[in-house]
Amino acid sequence: MKDLEAVRQRVADFARVRDWEQFHSPKNLVMALSVEVGELMEHFQWLTEAQSAELPADKHEQVARELADVQVYLVRLADRLGIDILAAVTRKMQENESKYPTDKVRGSARKYNEYE
Numbered sequence: 815m816k817d818l819e820a821v822r823q824r825v826a827d828f829a830r831v832r833d834w835e836q837f838h839s840p841k842n843l844v845m846a847l848s849v850e851v852g853e854l855m856e857h858f859q860w861l862t863e864a865q866s867a868e869l870p871a872d873k874h875e876q877v878a879r880e881l882a883d884v885q886v887y888l889v890r891l892a893d894r895l896g897i898d899i900l901a902a903v904t905r906k907m908q909e910n911e912s913k914y915p916t917d918k919v920r921g922s923a924r925k926y927n928e929y930e
Contacts, residue, residue, distance in 0.1 A: 818889070818900060825890050840894055847887040854880040 829835050857877050858866050869877060892899045913926040922929065 821885070822889050822893050825886055826893055829890065838890060838894055840891060843887055843891040843894060847884065847891060850880060850883040850887055854884060 829838055854877065857869075857873060857880065889899065891897075892902075918929055919926075
C-alpha cells in the first residue's frame with residue numbers, strides 16, 4: 815500500500831467483512847488506540863536514550879508492529895469521524911510553524927508559551 819487512502823480502504827474493508835463496524839465507535843477506537851500506544855511505550859520503558867535510538871533487530875521489528883497497530887487505529891478513527899488525516903496534518907504543521915518560529919526556538923525544547 816503506497817498511500818494513506820489505500821490504507822484507509824484496506825482497514826475499512828477488513829472491519830466491514832468481519833462485521834466489526836458495530837464495535838468501531840470513536841470512543842472504542844480511541845480506547846484501543848490508547849492501549850496500542852501503551853504497548854509501544856513498553857518497548858522503550860527503562861531504556862536509556864542511546865538504547866532507545868539503537869534497538870536490536872528483534873525489538874525493532876516488534877516496535878514496527880506496534881507502530882502499525884497505532885497507525886491502523888488512527889486511520890480507522892479518522893475514517894469513522896470523516897477526518898482527512900493528511901489535510902489535518904498539513905493544517906497542524908502550519909500552526910506549529912507559526913508557534914515555533916525557527917529563529918526563536920532553534921535548539922530549544924521549551925514550549926511555545928515559554929519563550930519570548
